Amino acid sequence: MELCGCFGIRFFIDSLEVLTIAKLDHQLNEEIRDKELRVIGADGAQLGIMSAAQANQLAEEQGLDLVKISPNATPPVCKIMDYSKFCFDQKKREKEARKNQRVVEIKEIRMSPSIDTNDLNTKIKAAQKFLNDGNRVKVSVRFRGREMAHTNIGEKLLLTFAEECAEVATMEKNPKLDGRFMAMFLSPKNSK
Secondary structure, three states, rough: OOOOOOHHHHHHHHHHHHHHHOOOOOHHHHOOOOOEEEEEEOOOOOEEEHHHHHHHHHHHHOOOEEEEEEOOOOOOOEEEEEEHHHHHHHHHHHHHHHHHHOOOOOOOOEEEEOOOHHHHHHHHHHHHHHHHHEEEEEEEOOOOHHHHHHHHHHHHHHHHHHHHHOOOOEEEEEEEEEEOEEEEEEOOOOOO
Protein backbone atom coordinates (compact mmCIF):
# COMPACT_ATOMS: atom_id res chain seq x y z
CA MET A 1 0.00 0.00 0.00
CA GLU A 2 1.43 3.33 -1.04
CA LEU A 3 0.76 6.54 0.84
CA CYS A 4 0.34 9.92 -0.74
CA GLY A 5 3.04 12.45 0.16
CA CYS A 6 0.50 15.09 1.15
CA PHE A 7 -0.86 12.77 3.86
CA GLY A 8 2.55 12.69 5.55
CA ILE A 9 2.89 16.45 5.39
CA ARG A 10 -0.59 16.96 6.79
CA PHE A 11 0.12 14.54 9.64
CA PHE A 12 3.36 16.40 10.35
CA ILE A 13 1.56 19.76 10.45
CA ASP A 14 -1.21 18.37 12.67
CA SER A 15 1.35 16.91 15.10
CA LEU A 16 3.11 20.30 15.30
CA GLU A 17 -0.20 21.96 16.20
CA VAL A 18 -0.73 19.43 18.97
CA LEU A 19 2.74 20.09 20.32
CA THR A 20 2.28 23.86 20.39
CA ILE A 21 -1.12 23.57 22.08
CA ALA A 22 0.22 21.29 24.84
CA LYS A 23 3.16 23.59 25.70
CA LEU A 24 2.79 25.77 28.79
CA ASP A 25 3.72 29.44 28.64
CA HIS A 26 6.76 29.21 30.94
CA GLN A 27 10.25 29.46 29.47
CA LEU A 28 12.75 26.96 30.87
CA ASN A 29 16.55 26.74 31.12
CA GLU A 30 18.14 27.33 27.67
CA GLU A 31 14.96 28.90 26.25
CA ILE A 32 15.63 31.98 28.38
CA ARG A 33 17.79 34.31 26.27
CA ASP A 34 17.60 37.62 28.16
CA LYS A 35 20.84 39.44 29.01
CA GLU A 36 19.99 40.08 32.64
CA LEU A 37 17.68 38.19 34.98
CA ARG A 38 16.55 38.73 38.54
CA VAL A 39 17.02 35.29 40.08
CA ILE A 40 15.17 33.82 43.06
CA GLY A 41 16.59 30.71 44.72
CA ALA A 42 14.79 27.45 45.44
CA ASP A 43 14.26 28.54 49.05
CA GLY A 44 12.72 31.88 47.97
CA ALA A 45 15.81 34.01 48.71
CA GLN A 46 16.81 36.78 46.29
CA LEU A 47 20.06 35.81 44.52
CA GLY A 48 20.35 39.11 42.68
CA ILE A 49 20.68 40.14 39.03
CA MET A 50 22.86 37.94 36.80
CA SER A 51 23.20 36.76 33.21
CA ALA A 52 21.12 33.90 31.84
CA ALA A 53 24.23 31.69 31.52
CA GLN A 54 25.16 32.20 35.19
CA ALA A 55 21.59 31.52 36.32
CA ASN A 56 21.43 28.34 34.20
CA GLN A 57 24.74 27.13 35.62
CA LEU A 58 23.50 27.80 39.17
CA ALA A 59 20.31 25.83 38.49
CA GLU A 60 22.25 22.90 36.97
CA GLU A 61 24.54 22.74 40.01
CA GLN A 62 21.49 22.30 42.23
CA GLY A 63 19.91 19.78 39.82
CA LEU A 64 16.86 22.02 39.30
CA ASP A 65 15.29 24.06 36.48
CA LEU A 66 15.44 27.78 35.78
CA VAL A 67 11.90 28.99 35.11
CA LYS A 68 10.90 32.48 33.90
CA ILE A 69 7.94 33.37 36.15
CA SER A 70 7.55 37.06 35.35
CA PRO A 71 8.62 37.85 31.76
CA ASN A 72 7.20 41.40 31.70
CA ALA A 73 9.26 42.68 34.64
CA THR A 74 12.45 44.68 34.08
CA PRO A 75 14.69 42.67 34.33
CA PRO A 76 12.62 39.45 33.93
CA VAL A 77 12.24 37.39 37.11
CA CYS A 78 13.33 33.74 37.07
CA LYS A 79 13.14 31.16 39.83
CA ILE A 80 15.18 28.06 40.44
CA MET A 81 12.74 25.20 41.09
CA ASP A 82 11.80 21.63 40.26
CA TYR A 83 9.51 22.39 37.31
CA SER A 84 7.87 18.96 37.09
CA LYS A 85 6.93 19.15 40.80
CA PHE A 86 5.60 22.69 40.24
CA CYS A 87 3.38 21.51 37.35
CA PHE A 88 2.15 18.54 39.39
CA ASP A 89 1.23 20.76 42.36
CA GLN A 90 -0.51 23.27 40.08
CA LYS A 91 -2.63 20.54 38.43
CA LYS A 92 -3.46 19.15 41.88
CA ARG A 93 -4.64 22.59 43.09
CA GLU A 94 -6.78 23.07 39.95
CA LYS A 95 -8.35 19.63 40.40
CA GLU A 96 -9.10 20.39 44.07
CA ALA A 97 -10.66 23.75 43.12
CA ARG A 98 -12.84 22.05 40.48
CA LYS A 99 -13.94 19.44 43.02
CA ASN A 100 -14.97 22.07 45.58
CA GLN A 101 -16.88 24.36 43.24
CA ARG A 102 -20.63 23.97 42.99
CA VAL A 103 -22.66 24.97 39.98
CA VAL A 104 -25.87 26.75 40.96
CA GLU A 105 -28.68 25.93 38.58
CA ILE A 106 -31.74 28.04 37.89
CA LYS A 107 -34.90 25.95 38.14
CA GLU A 108 -38.08 27.31 36.61
CA ILE A 109 -41.66 26.96 37.80
CA ARG A 110 -44.43 28.05 35.43
CA MET A 111 -48.00 28.85 36.39
CA SER A 112 -51.07 30.50 34.95
CA PRO A 113 -53.04 33.27 36.72
CA SER A 114 -56.02 30.93 37.14
CA ILE A 115 -54.08 28.24 39.06
CA ASP A 116 -56.03 26.36 41.73
CA THR A 117 -54.98 26.28 45.42
CA ASN A 118 -53.83 22.66 45.49
CA ASP A 119 -51.77 23.09 42.32
CA LEU A 120 -50.21 26.23 43.78
CA ASN A 121 -49.28 24.35 46.99
CA THR A 122 -47.65 21.60 44.91
CA LYS A 123 -45.61 24.20 43.01
CA ILE A 124 -44.60 25.89 46.29
CA LYS A 125 -43.37 22.56 47.70
CA ALA A 126 -41.35 21.92 44.53
CA ALA A 127 -39.80 25.40 44.76
CA GLN A 128 -38.92 24.89 48.43
CA LYS A 129 -37.22 21.59 47.53
CA PHE A 130 -35.17 23.33 44.80
CA LEU A 131 -34.23 26.13 47.20
CA ASN A 132 -33.19 23.66 49.93
CA ASP A 133 -30.91 21.99 47.37
CA GLY A 134 -29.19 25.36 46.91
CA ASN A 135 -30.60 26.26 43.48
CA ARG A 136 -32.13 29.55 42.38
CA VAL A 137 -35.75 29.45 41.25
CA LYS A 138 -37.40 31.47 38.50
CA VAL A 139 -41.15 31.62 39.05
CA SER A 140 -43.14 32.75 36.03
CA VAL A 141 -46.79 33.31 35.21
CA ARG A 142 -47.94 32.96 31.60
CA PHE A 143 -50.80 35.17 30.40
CA ARG A 144 -53.01 33.99 27.52
CA GLY A 145 -55.41 36.09 25.49
CA ARG A 146 -57.58 38.32 27.67
CA GLU A 147 -55.54 37.47 30.78
CA MET A 148 -53.10 40.18 29.59
CA ALA A 149 -55.64 42.78 30.76
CA HIS A 150 -55.33 41.44 34.34
CA THR A 151 -51.59 41.29 34.95
CA ASN A 152 -52.21 42.47 38.54
CA ILE A 153 -53.66 39.01 39.33
CA GLY A 154 -50.37 37.41 38.20
CA GLU A 155 -48.36 39.88 40.26
CA LYS A 156 -50.43 39.09 43.40
CA LEU A 157 -49.94 35.37 42.72
CA LEU A 158 -46.16 35.77 42.50
CA LEU A 159 -46.00 37.87 45.68
CA THR A 160 -48.08 35.23 47.51
CA PHE A 161 -45.71 32.57 46.20
CA ALA A 162 -42.73 34.55 47.55
CA GLU A 163 -44.38 34.94 50.97
CA GLU A 164 -44.98 31.17 51.18
CA CYS A 165 -41.30 30.51 50.40
CA ALA A 166 -40.02 33.33 52.64
CA GLU A 167 -38.60 31.01 55.32
CA VAL A 168 -36.19 29.35 52.87
CA ALA A 169 -35.77 32.04 50.20
CA THR A 170 -35.33 35.72 49.53
CA MET A 171 -36.88 37.48 46.56
CA GLU A 172 -33.99 38.45 44.33
CA LYS A 173 -35.99 40.34 41.70
CA ASN A 174 -39.49 41.72 42.03
CA PRO A 175 -42.14 40.47 39.59
CA LYS A 176 -41.54 41.97 36.17
CA LEU A 177 -43.66 41.73 33.04
CA ASP A 178 -41.78 40.58 29.94
CA GLY A 179 -44.04 40.03 26.95
CA ARG A 180 -46.68 37.45 27.94
CA PHE A 181 -44.71 36.30 30.98
CA MET A 182 -44.32 37.86 34.40
CA ALA A 183 -41.33 36.47 36.30
CA MET A 184 -39.49 36.81 39.59
CA PHE A 185 -36.35 35.16 40.98
CA LEU A 186 -35.94 33.50 44.38
CA SER A 187 -32.56 32.62 45.85
CA PRO A 188 -31.87 30.37 48.85
CA LYS A 189 -31.24 32.10 52.20
CA ASN A 190 -28.49 29.77 53.38
CA SER A 191 -26.01 29.04 50.58
CA LYS A 192 -24.43 25.61 50.86
